[in-house]
Amino acid sequence: MLSGETLANPRSDRVKAVARLSGRPARLRAGRFLVEGPQSVREALRFRAADVVQLYVTEAAAQRYAEIVAAALAADVPVTPVTEAVLAAMAGDDATVNPQGLLAVCGLVDVPLDEVLAARPRLVAVLAQVRDPGNAGTVIRAADAAGADAVLLTDASVDVHNPKCVRSTAGSLFHLPVVTGVPLPDAVAALKAADLAVLAADGAGRTDLDDLLDEAETARTTGAPALLRGPVAWVFGNEAWGLPPADRALADQVVRVPVHGHAESLNLGTAATVCLYASARAHR
Amino acid sequence: MLSGETLANPRSDRVKAVARLSGRPARLRAGRFLVEGPQSVREALRFRAADVVQLYVTEAAAQRYAEIVAAALAADVPVTPVTEAVLAAMAGDDATVNPQGLLAVCGLVDVPLDEVLAARPRLVAVLAQVRDPGNAGTVIRAADAAGADAVLLTDASVDVHNPKCVRSTAGSLFHLPVVTGVPLPDAVAALKAADLAVLAADGAGRTDLDDLLDEAETARTTGAPALLRGPVAWVFGNEAWGLPPADRALADQVVRVPVHGHAESLNLGTAATVCLYASARAHR
Structure with a gap:
């Protein structure tokens, strides 16, 4: 053979x-x-x-x-x-x-941002300065499972073709388009121009994710507008220091995942999973 | 000093x-x-x-x-x-x-299961045969953030006091009671006797997590009964092979996290995060 x-x-x-x-x-x-x-x-x-x-x-x-x-x-x-x-x-x-x-x-699998935006994506995950290949791979796999239309890694992030990153996507790297190498401000501008709401996930956020989900649940029956029902790009920051204020300021809203216990923060994979699955529910 | x-x-x-x-x-x-x-x-x-x-x-x-x-x-x-x-x-x-x-x-931080159950917990995470210390730590941290009342590692799981596990809990190991060393059948029997619904998280599940969440959302306004509104213990399986049929059969229900993209499965941390945060929302 x-x-x-x-x-x-x-x-x-x-x-x-x-x-x-x-x-x-x-x-x-x-x-x-x-x-x-x-x-x-x-x-x-x-x-x-x-x-x-x-x-x-x-x-x-x-x-x-x-x-x-x-x-x-x-x-x-x-x-x-x-x-x-x-x-x-x-x-x-x-x-x-x-x-x-x-x-x-x-x-190499990465595609230009323009190509991704031309397909009118409704859910995009943006990794800003994510440095650990295992973390990046985990988020790509979670984004795939949540039905994201694309993943974008900014220029300051790990190389998505790193063997450990490839491995930890468990095949998801080949399931959805991946964009690399775009500076965050350019990416955010392009996403906004393509009518996506840009939401930065950060513990310092003034908007509670549960409130956005409540709004989306209500909108399902009343037809009222709801942020999470529309096209959304989530921006996730570095695994150790999160999103610097200048990066958060680029977003339409800064959203915090509720922390119910005594945990001071969420790890990157956990935060991304909660946000992306919230979007998946809201988009049903 | x-x-x-x-x-x-x-x-x-x-x-x-x-x-x-x-x-x-x-x-x-x-x-x-x-x-x-x-x-x-x-x-x-x-x-x-x-x-x-x-x-x-x-x-x-x-x-x-x-x-x-x-x-x-x-x-x-x-x-x-x-x-x-x-x-x-x-x-x-x-x-x-x-x-x-x-x-x-x-x-050592582990406490007896009886002590945990006497406090009438409403949300418990059970790790069955989880072998990787980093994965176990990640789930403990996510359980803390989701407001779980306790985490239980069965006798076939990694030692929670392993340095890498301790490290990856990021302090959450000290935030909530942790039970170790109990065989899964004994743990499930005790949890059921303490009036917790035991839900096994597995891709083969017949119940869709989104349906349970819908039921819980409806119940918030109508007062109808809903599984996720009551006390729940989630059982998560091994990172590579999940929960064997015999372990799934112990649970009251086997619940699958919806997979929207092409991903074949979720990694342990992602699946546990979605389930535990679903419970946190339903318990509000």
Whole structure:
């Protein structure tokens, strides 16, 4: 089923070139990134097959994930058998990512903001200065589950093609359009121009999320206007210091997630989940 | 302000004894655990000062976090100055935990289930077979924010006193009672006997969380009965494989969080956050 010879030399130039894609400079130069593990590879092939350049697979994984290999071949993606040692060398040394014998090289997924806005999105998540790849991936996965139409990472955020970020999206990276590299003020201006209400999520917010949800519930029966019933972009700040005042000031409203216990704050994933799922409910 | 000599030998028996508390056997033997970093130490002193046995602090941290040292002294907690090397040796080698010059030794925080149930809780989070300390900590923090009255970790779950778990609760570990070590069937039986509805969160659930929330919204105005308006215990499963059928069968209902996009599943923190915040809204 697989064509070509098995790659067996972990120190070959080809293996080194793949491994270098763990780093941002090589990704930008090549315009490609690593997609590791069955879940991510499966979703890449399902939703973005045209962007998948190459699949590397061990013998054991080719048997265990035969349907993934078949999907790659059906999409005319070259499939190259490799030894375990080669796959490990390609995957680099981040112990948080276990490729389980499957690794794809894929064209970068980010799309221009204009393209996203042209599709008239109703729910967008904006990550401003999110630095931890695991956190960014978690929010992308939550945004997907909440039915967001796009995710935007500002220029000061982690690279969405970072292997740990890719991994923690659990395939969601390929489910919805992702925009990167736009400065927050430009992004907010464009979102507003596209008729989205821009809501900054921050513990210092004057608007309580529960009040917005109440307004939306009432509007469902009365037909009154309600902010959360319309198109909304949520802006989430850095995991440690949140949104600086200058960033909050860009938003139409600053919204706080209610904290009922003694917790001083919410972590980024928790706050984003509550806000995005509130929007999902309001948009029903 | 600080009494006693500065501990300067990272290889002393005293330092080694503290460092060993990173491991579960030493914690169980000593009945004590490590609380690292300003946020966790501050919350321990604020909510559980009687359980704090000892505070170790570097000179730099004693200046930077003078109010924490003052709180310890006010609570009659012995405060011992240590060198940076000693603090690093005590904290062990988990790079995910940065004590920032402050480390407390604290008596174990878990309480008996009977004690929790006697307080007639209205919202309880149950972690069944959650194995990753970071995930467990994240759910405890989210449960605190959602106003949960207690968190219960079954016998097959990670040790809540694990340094990485403590760290990721961001102090919430000291804000609400935590029960550990109870087998899931026993926990469910006790929760039901205490008149809590036991809801298992699982993608395979027949009940949609949005329907339960709709029922609760209607009940707010009509006074009709609604499951989420009453006392509820949510059961969350393992981060990788969820809840096995036998565990789901223990619950009164199996509830699925709606997934609107293409995501196949939610991660544990996201699912728990949506469920617990749904309960918080329904309980208003």
